[in-house]
Amino acid sequence: MTTLDDRPSIAVSTVIFTLQPNESGEPELRIPLVRRIREPFADLWALPGGPLAQTEDLADSASRTLRETTGLEPRYLEQLYAFGDPARSPGERVVSIVYWALVGGDEAGQVFDSENVAWFRADDLPELAFDHNLIVDYALWRLRTKLEYSRIAHGFLGDTFTLAQLREVYEVILQRPIDPGNFRRTMEASGTVVATGERLTGTPHRPPQLYRYNAEPTASNEFDLGPLSHRVLTAKESA
Amino acid sequence: MTTLDDRPSIAVSTVIFTLQPNESGEPELRIPLVRRIREPFADLWALPGGPLAQTEDLADSASRTLRETTGLEPRYLEQLYAFGDPARSPGERVVSIVYWALVGGDEAGQVFDSENVAWFRADDLPELAFDHNLIVDYALWRLRTKLEYSRIAHGFLGDTFTLAQLREVYEVILQRPIDPGNFRRTMEASGTVVATGERLTGTPHRPPQLYRYNAEPTASNEFDLGPLSHRVLTAKESA
Numbered sequence: 001m002t003t004l005d006d007r008p009s010i011a012v013s014t015v016i017f018t019l020q021p022n023e024s025g026e027p028e029l030r031i032p033l034v035r036r037i038r039e040p041f042a043d044l045w046a047l048p049g050g051p052l053a054q055t056e057d058l059a060d061s062a063s064r065t066l067r068e069t070t071g072l073e074p075r076y077l078e079q080l081y082a083f084g085d086p087a088r089s090p091g092e093r094v095v096s097i098v099y100w101a102l103v104g105g106d107e108a109g110q111v112f113d114s115e116n117v118a119w120f121r122a123d124d125l126p127e128l129a130f131d132h133n134l135i136v137d138y139a140l141w142r143l144r145t146k147l148e149y150s151r152i153a154h155g156f157l158g159d160t161f162t163l164a165q166l167r168e169v170y171e172v173i174l175q176r177p178i179d180p181g182n183f184r185r186t187m188e189a190s191g192t193v194v195a196t197g198e199r200l201t202g203t204p205h206r207p208p209q210l211y212r213y214n215a216e217p218t219a220s221n222e223f224d225l226g227p228l229s230h231r232v233l234t235a236k237e238s239a
Numbered sequence: 240m241t242t243l244d245d246r247p248s249i250a251v252s253t254v255i256f257t258l259q260p261n262e263s264g265e266p267e268l269r270i271p272l273v274r275r276i277r278e279p280f281a282d283l284w285a286l287p288g289g290p291l292a293q294t295e296d297l298a299d300s301a302s303r304t305l306r307e308t309t310g311l312e313p314r315y316l317e318q319l320y321a322f323g324d325p326a327r328s329p330g331e332r333v334v335s336i337v338y339w340a341l342v343g344g345d346e347a348g349q350v351f352d353s354e355n356v357a358w359f360r361a362d363d364l365p366e367l368a369f370d371h372n373l374i375v376d377y378a379l380w381r382l383r384t385k386l387e388y389s390r391i392a393h394g395f396l397g398d399t400f401t402l403a404q405l406r407e408v409y410e411v412i413l414q415r416p417i418d419p420g421n422f423r424r425t426m427e428a429s430g431t432v433v434a435t436g437e438r439l440t441g442t443p444h445r446p447p448q449l450y451r452y453n454a455e456p457t458a459s460n461e462f463d464l465g466p467l468s469h470r471v472l473t474a475k476e477s478a
Contacts, residue, residue, distance in 0.1 A: 008291055010247055010334055052247055054332050058323035082321045082336045084297035093293050095249055095336070097321045 008084070008093040012061040013049030013132075015080065015098065015139040016070060019105040019156050019172060020119060027105065027172050028121055031136065032069055033128070035116040040090045041129030045120070047136070049096070062099035069117055074101035076155035080139055088131045096130075100139045102155030147173055151192050151213070160196055160210040163187060247323070247332040251300040252288030252371075254319065254337065254378040255309060258344040258395050258411060259358060266344065266411050267360055270375065271308055272367070274355040279329045280368030284359070286375070288335070301338035308356060313340035315394035319378055327370045335369075339378045341394030386412055390431050390452070399435055399449040402426060 019027040033045035048069040052061055059077060066074055077099055084095040120126075122140055125133060146152055153169045154161065167183045187193055194214045199207040258266040272284040287308035291300055298316060305313055316338055323334040359365075361379055364372060385391055392408045393400065406422045426432055433453045438446040 007246065008249055008293060010249060052323070052334070054247060055325050057325060058321060058334070079320060081318060082297060084291070084336070086294050086296060095291070095297070097323070097334070097336075 008095050010052040011049055011094050011096045012052050012058060012065065013047040013096050013098050013135070014062045014065050014069075014077075015047060015100040015136055016066055016074075016103060017100065017122065017139075017143060017156075018103045018119075019169065021105075027168060029123065029140075029172055030119040031122050032117055032119050033125075034069060035118075036129050037116065044129040045118075045126060046129035047098070047132050048117075049098075052097070058097055059099065062101070066101055066103070070103065072103045075104055076102040076152050080135075080142060083131060083135060085131065096135075098135055098139070100142065102152060104158055105156055144173060154193070154213040160198065160212050162200055162208040162210060163193075164208060166193065166211070247334050249291040250288055250333050250335045251291050251297060251304065252286040252335050252337050252374070253301045253304050253308075253316075254286060254339040254375055255305055255313075255342060256339065256361065256378075256382060256395075257342045257358075258408065260344075266407060268362065268411055269358040270361050271356055271358050272364075273308065274357075275368050276355065283368040284357075284365060285368035286337070286371050287356075288337075291336070297336055298338065301340070305340055305342070309342065311342045314343055315341040315391050319374075319381060322370060322374060324370065335374075337374055337378070339381065341391065343397055344395055383412060393432070393452040399437065399451050401439055401447040401449060402432075403447060405432065405450070 016032055018030055020030050022028045032048060034048045036042050036044055036046050048065045049062075050065065052058070056064070058079065062077060063074060066072060066077075078101075080098040080100045082095055082097045086093055088094070088096075122136060125136060127133065128136070143152075147170065153166055153173075156169045157165055163184055164180070166187070167178055167180060170183070171178050191214055193211040196210045196212050198210045200210060201207065255271055257269055259269050261267045271287060273287045275281055275283055275285050287304045288301075289304065291297070295303070297318065301316060302313060305311060305316075317340075319337040319339045321334055321336045325332060327333070327335075361375060364375060366372065367375070382391075386409065392405055392412075395408045396404055402423055403419070405426070406417055406419060409422070410417050430453055432450040435449045435451050437449045439449055440446065
């Protein structure tokens, strides 16, 4: 007879990236973690997530986790990988299907920091529960790779943004300075963003132009997920 | 009380690509399918796979399926995606973690074609069980995308091959002719392949040089899976 213990169980976890300012006001790439209150790995920090409900879609489960942990809706959500090493969870076989998400920094700034949820620098984490350090390393690698050939950077920003704000996203994530003139020319040539005709308010003098993400298809965004593209939530679709 | 039916179950399936000659001797991209002998979708063709065993790693499960279906070891094996639509399998919630694999055409030519296993043209399939048509479409898209920026084409060939054989792999999969001179220059400049110093035997006159895959790391193969690269089987590692 098949018993419960003969079947691996499924969890869905989410790596949620945002940019938040540190004490000096410099933006940092951060993720929220949840402190585990029971074994295995009690007291260690872990990615937010939980068991897949019988009638819930995978991406819906990841969105729900994100909402419950941060109070936010994702601006970008994509499946990362299924982690299934038989030894990754002591005492029980759990396959974790992991998503990664981007949330806007302005939104994330309003988020509660309770005793058991906190934001950490993505590239300077403590020892996490399960194989979650490996999972975050892989998510960081995917974020950096994808930023180079796809149009996801605006997922960290609001609906409109200046080119300097967009460039700062690239600089923080790729961890290198980017020449402002080259960046402007590349962005304008790529058709990734379009000028809104409006300007940033609240700046003293010669306020910079505001841009928005260009939702028209271009060669570069066909790269995303091909036949599964409808399964990626973008700011536009989730709004 | 939690019962078996409260938990989704996990299957692992594999899209196995190979190149095989058609009646005219032209290579075609093909995948093996298995005829279902019970409901749901009895008599329809489906991707090879089955339930994940409690103690089996995901990639091991995909390799086992491949071996049981075709008698072959994969030359390339990578996780594709986890498909978990609650409605994809009537009567039971099944999440399928799908891998894709390349096997060499010479090896695949020796494979049995039993009544319930057959090779089909990957771009001309009948209606398959479950969401397997969508899965194959996505795997085809991933194969074509990856062929453009990564070094996987040799997975269809033996340990040594001529540049004409390698170019034919690209032509069949990308479905467009490629200029032989440009191809030679691109391959030589990329460092993807190295000349063995040997020549093809059995050809009448001026036999072409044999090349092998260059296992040294280059910029282009760092693209593969980043921190998870050790989870991709290549011809070298699986040999």
